[in-house]
Amino acid sequence: MSGAGDDTLLDVKNLSVRFQTTKGPVEAVRGVSFTLGRERLGIVGESGSGKSQTGRAILGLTAKNGRISADHVRFDGMDLARTTDQAMRKVRGARISMIMQDPRYSLNPVIRVGEQIAEAYRVHTGANRSEARRRTIEMLNRVRIREVEKVVNLYPHEVSGGMGQRIMIAMMLIPDPDILIADEPTSALDVTVQLQVLAILDDMVRERGMGLIFISHDLNLVASFCDRVLVMYGGQIMETLDAGKLHEAEHPYTRGLLNCLPTLNDARDLAVLERDPAWLEPVGAGGPGGGQ
């Protein structure tokens, strides 16, 4: 892969997503460039910043009224921005997986959870039923579900939000993907359950060298969990930071976001984010903090 180290799994250059709406075109993502290695890469931003659309566009999951353009989205010698639908189906799910925010909407409500996970495995590997069942139980154990033999026979409405999200993770990880895109995977969960789910994702990156794109609105969470962070606003990357240094961010938007968070220690009025129209000006392909 040109200009990137051996560990680069994904190289996104100048990605844009534009929607045709009744009120005219909307540019949800504008010229985003970044690379992903075997790491936890956070994308933070407010609603409408383009963070989720960036994740979806990588897998070609943009809604029908949207158009994706990019110089390239390189993954294992392919350009995902130009690949055929057929080739994309071999990548999606098997090699790059995605987890959404709310497991209640991503699981099929009328199929037992064990069958859903086994089906995901059989579709991607062509394994037989007993092999798929064995792998399913193994995966559910890995995401630390207790009483697995009982859980496989439950329907999605019979499990809690945290367990549902662990089931989703098991389903997404069973084909052993190179990259996982997690879009607000813990936002609907209680903080203690969130810790457990994050620990599972953490293991996947550390033990199997998976690349994780972690999309979130929660700056403190991303700062504590990820290795690097992209801060998005108005469809563009404002800056890229080492996650541990998020609190030393220099961009006024990032600073503004940090300052308006309530903290345990400070009872003064919160700072209000003053938005600078200049942040919406094009930062140029690969602009500040793009690429690397």
Add this chain to the structure above:
Amino acid sequence: MIEVGDLTVTFGTGARAVRAVRGISFTVAEGESFGLVGESGSGKSTVLRAMAGLNRDWGGRMTVAGQPLGKTRARAFYRSLQMVFQDPFGSLHPRHTINDILGEPLKIHVIGDSETRILNALDEVGLGPEYRFRFPHQLSGGQRQRIAIARALIINPPIMLLDEPTSALDVSVQAEILNLLRRLRNEHRLTYILVSHDLSVVAHMCDRLAIMNAGRVVEQLSVERLRAHEPDHPYTKQLLRASLGYDRAAAENLEWFD
């Protein structure tokens, strides 16, 4: 101002009964801001709903402004207490204008001079008169939550019940709404009960708080104790640690409390 004694709320009967609130007690002084914190299913919102009269199947004692509360509430009761809900997208009627929405409490309580009061209420929450004849869908989430606050305030209740008022909002909008709620409390000497899952929000808004788990209050403490990271109960300690961000060691050592 508010006294709650041995409050219980049970949904359903017999073997399938769910005991959502299992005998909790607390008091809130006039002008105080009191937080109810807990994870999903802890019963914190159920307490508010019982207090607001949205759920009649409760047991125990509740007294608001010296008046013991029964299962049904007289109309006058709602002049002392109003509620703001979590979801500003669901809590405003989509086909009513802001004028209709803010005018309704005035009609219910037969309060005249509605035009002046509506314009005043908009001004109080930082919205101009141009919003008066708009519909909720023309407003952002933050503006809708301002309307919900204006609707609660328009009949000048001394008590406001706030159920996760900012959890559906972006952090920059959350900051504006929290500042607004603090200013209104100071200006009108309001008494707040704030329900939230977010310890930082509660620490920012409240003087005292109760931590709930599985329908019980595990601990009541002052915000100072919370800030000093000195809660007594292991459940509160764990909640505090988990809310500070990802912590591998904490994730390995989670305990489950019932």
